[in-house]
Amino acid sequence: MTTFATYVITLLCLLLPTMGYCYDLVSEVKDGEGALVENAVITATPLSGEIKKPEKNLTAEIDQIDKTFVDFVTPIMVGTTLVFPNSDKIRHQVYSFSEAKKFEIPLYPPGQGRATPVTFDKPGVVVLGCNIHDWMKAYVYVVETPFFAKTGKNGKATIKDIPPGQYKIEVWHPYIKKSSATVKQPVNIGKESDMKVDFVIDVKKALTVRRAPGSIGGGVYP
Amino acid sequence: MFLFVNLAAMANARSIISENLIVEYRVFNTIMDNRMRQISESARLLSMDYAFKQSIFSVDNKTLISIIENLRQRINADFITLVSLEYTVMADTIKPDLSGKQFMSRALIEKAEEQGELSSITIREGGYYQIEIIPILAPDPIAWLVIGFLINDTVLKDIKNLILAQISVFELDSGGRLKIVASTLPEGLKKLLFGKVKSANLSVEGNQSIILGQNEYISLISPLEKKGGSNLYVLLQRSMDDVLEPYYRLRTRLAIISLIGLLISFAVSMRISRSVTRPVSTLVDGVRQIEGGNYDLHIGVTQRDELGELSNAFNNMARGLKERDLVSDLLGKVVSPVIAKELLSKKVELGGEEKEVTILFSDVRNFTALSEKYPPTIILNMLNKYLTVMSAIIESHGGVIDKYIGDAIMALFGAPISHPNDVDRALNAALDMNEALEKLNVDFQETGIPPIDIGIGINTDIVVAGNMGSAHRLNYTVIGDGVNLASRLEDLTKKYKKKIILSDSTYKKIKDSYKIEQIAEEYVKGKSKSTIIYALIGRVGKE
Numbered sequence A: 001m002t003t004f005a006t007y008v009i010t011l012l013c014l015l016l017p018t019m020g021y022c023y024d025l026v027s028e029v030k031d032g033e034g035a036l037v038e039n040a041v042i043t044a045t046p047l048s049g050e051i052k053k054p055e056k057n058l059t060a061e062i063d064q065i066d067k068t069f070v071d072f073v074t075p076i077m078v079g080t081t082l083v084f085p086n087s088d089k090i091r092h093q094v095y096s097f098s099e100a101k102k103f104e105i106p107l108y109p110p111g112q113g114r115a116t117p118v119t120f121d122k123p124g125v126v127v128l129g130c131n132i133h134d135w136m137k138a139y140v141y142v143v144e145t146p147f148f149a150k151t152g153k154n155g156k157a158t159i160k161d162i163p164p165g166q167y168k169i170e171v172w173h174p175y176i177k178k179s180s181a182t183v184k185q186p187v188n189i190g191k192e193s194d195m196k197v198d199f200v201i202d203v204k205k206a207l208t209v210r211r212a213p214g215s216i217g218g219g220v221y222p
Numbered sequence B: 001m002f003l004f005v006n007l008a009a010m011a012n013a014r015s016i017i018s019e020n021l022i023v024e025y026r027v028f029n030t031i032m033d034n035r036m037r038q039i040s041e042s043a044r045l046l047s048m049d050y051a052f053k054q055s056i057f058s059v060d061n062k063t064l065i066s067i068i069e070n071l072r073q074r075i076n077a078d079f080i081t082l083v084s085l086e087y088t089v090m091a092d093t094i095k096p097d098l099s100g101k102q103f104m105s106r107a108l109i110e111k112a113e114e115q116g117e118l119s120s121i122t123i124r125e126g127g128y129y130q131i132e133i134i135p136i137l138a139p140d141p142i143a144w145l146v147i148g149f150l151i152n153d154t155v156l157k158d159i160k161n162l163i164l165a166q167i168s169v170f171e172l173d174s175g176g177r178l179k180i181v182a183s184t185l186p187e188g189l190k191k192l193l194f195g196k197v198k199s200a201n202l203s204v205e206g207n208q209s210i211i212l213g214q215n216e217y218i219s220l221i222s223p224l225e226k227k228g229g230s231n232l233y234v235l236l237q238r239s240m241d242d243v244l245e246p247y248y249r250l251r252t253r254l255a256i257i258s259l260i261g262l263l264i265s266f267a268v269s270m271r272i273s274r275s276v277t278r279p280v281s282t283l284v285d286g287v288r289q290i291e292g293g294n295y296d297l298h299i300g301v302t303q304r305d306e307l308g309e310l311s312n313a314f315n316n317m318a319r320g321l322k323e324r325d326l327v328s329d330l331l332g333k334v335v336s337p338v339i340a341k342e343l344l345s346k347k348v349e350l351g352g353e354e355k356e357v358t359i360l361f362s363d364v365r366n367f368t369a370l371s372e373k374y375p376p377t378i379i380l381n382m383l384n385k386y387l388t389v390m391s392a393i394i395e396s397h398g399g400v401i402d403k404y405i406g407d408a409i410m411a412l413f414g415a416p417i418s419h420p421n422d423v424d425r426a427l428n429a430a431l432d433m434n435e436a437l438e439k440l441n442v443d444f445q446e447t448g449i450p451p452i453d454i455g456i457g458i459n460t461d462i463v464v465a466g467n468m469g470s471a472h473r474l475n476y477t478v479i480g481d482g483v484n485l486a487s488r489l490e491d492l493t494k495k496y497k498k499k500i501i502l503s504d505s506t507y508k509k510i511k512d513s514y515k516i517e518q519i520a521e522e523y524v525k526g527k528s529k530s531t532i533i534y535a536l537i538g539r540v541g542k543e
């Protein structure tokens, strides 16, 4: 019954976006010094615990461009299958030692679909590395809710089409310090005053292998 | 002068040491840092190894420890601990049973998490270690490697080889108690640091002077860690003596040179005393000995100066005296000591003078037949007795034995010393010889020796008399026809069966009265004229 209701609401949200039946949550993330924080992931989890299973297989991709993972942070819902296209002219070898998903894709050539896709079936943080390029690093943030968004350069993220209700809003960042306040609840989606949830988090310096100077392109993240 | 140089050298040394110590402290830090950096750099490289990262999560604990141990050996660290993100020990190369236990210092790892990595100093099992904490990135940290390097004497000694200063690392606890972690100082000096290094020393800016034993050490104390995580300090010291060593060497050299100078002047004065004083005293001693009648000495002064010449002269003199003594002794054996003395009183020279000399020749008749009949010892014994007696008689009359020719005696009267009655002396000697022979024959008969008979020839003539031969071997003798005639006359005694035969020239010079018979007028060999010969029978009034 409840599953059906959620389904209906979602359907309504899809059909009637302008009708105001579903809501967009906007978050802005800053650090302690007031600087806008990019690559923070905002999640909204219904306090009811009722989460709709996706009707089809979710997929996402992390490309490799100029020996850099793109994107640096990829939030996905549990069960999502990640593909790893290779836009470089050289091979890469992607691995993870993270508890949430340990895997290794042996050196694979440039192109689409040359690497075996990986399905992430446990929530958590998965750090991706490349065996042959020490500085290459990416984070896959596996969440249990379908409602999530990632902040851009402006430090803002918008979670679209959240059905009204009581939610727990959380923030996560690869370099977030434990001291940060990361949870806000309850947030009443649908209530005008609750539709903007901002976070101030402490971000530590990244322990990252520096890409050798002179290399073209990025790869060095905050 | 020495004092002045000394003070200047000391002041100079102090400023040199001060400058050096500051540089050396920098070098020390650089070496310590580099040591850490180089080793942890290799550790970092190894930690990036994919297989290594993989193994951290996939092997059993024993294997993991051996992997870490292998890593430790590769980079030559003293220990490595692998620490999890939850601050528990995953593997330790010193104590395998630490696995699963809390790491000794969570704070250190937390600090490393904050900074990405960490250099520090820590104590474990009583040892002081420089440690480096580096993450194992995959690509975020999945664990921490704690790499330790023991701070011990050997490490400091290695550094000392580069910076020359003595290095000590010490800890000063809150109670001001000193603990020496490691030092390059010899054991004896190390002990002396206690009581010399106190909290007050830490606040001294720049150099300070610490006296250890006899030596002054210019010292510099600085924290071992620039960030000051521990209360370990490094003490750099240079002994004044080390720096002053070249100066001391110079001073020693000066002292040696002065000493050599002293020795040389001493040697010179010794030489002078040896070449003047000693020869003089030797000469004085020699003179005293000669005074005492000891001519048998030789002064060993060989130098080539006036003293050397004097010594030579002295030696010659001593030799001359000795020779004279010897000659007089020898002369005494063959001539009467009176004559020997008279001979010696004159200058002995080669060559001779013409002199009228009466020559007496005596011979044992048929001596050859006798010597064939009797053994040589008896003959020799007889001859010695005979010659001794006859020589004594000749000498008693002032004659000189010129030579013995076997059993024959040649004697001179009038040479080398003339007497107015040389002829009479000769005649009396001849008569006495005959008388003595009679007594000798009685003795001979008693000892089984056959009686002998002698003949005597006497001739007076002018001959050349003198020392003949070489300078070393002189022989006083006479040369001339007169000698041959005397020998001839002696020969004639057999023919005329007379005991004593005189020549005419002898006969004419007789002053006393004798019983004499004219025998004949003889032609003597080598003589153109004949000469009248006489036989001497005896003295007048004695028959």
Ligand SMILES: [Cu+2]
Residues within 6 Å of the ligand: A067, A091, A092, A093, A130, A131, A132, A133, A136
């Ligand atoms: Cu790569």
